[in-house]
Amino acid sequence: MAEEIIEIRTLAHAVTENGKPFIKVKGGKYSKFGVKAWPDNLPEALLGYESWEIGKEYQPITGIKHAVVQDGKKVTKFLP
Numbered sequence: 001m002a003e004e005i006i007e008i009r010t011l012a013h014a015v016t017e018n019g020k021p022f023i024k025v026k027g028g029k030y031s032k033f034g035v036k037a038w039p040d041n042l043p044e045a046l047l048g049y050e051s052w053e054i055g056k057e058y059q060p061i062t063g064i065k066h067a068v069v070q071d072g073k074k075v076t077k078f079l080p
Contacts, residue, residue, distance in 0.1 A: 006028035009031055009060075011060060012056060023042065024036065026057070037074065
């Protein structure tokens, strides 16, 4: 499993075609399409993201500036 750390440019509340919510993280080489962060990997500062407008991009939350991306597919954790 390859992991890399990216600097977060934006965060957005998104929903899969099956209705499962997640956060789309954009930054680094994932700035165009982003990578998924599932609710079970979110830090406390991002809980409540479901109240965000779907599809609207938000600036990174204070204290959360980087994300660890696994295999170019999903975020496994967030870092300062």
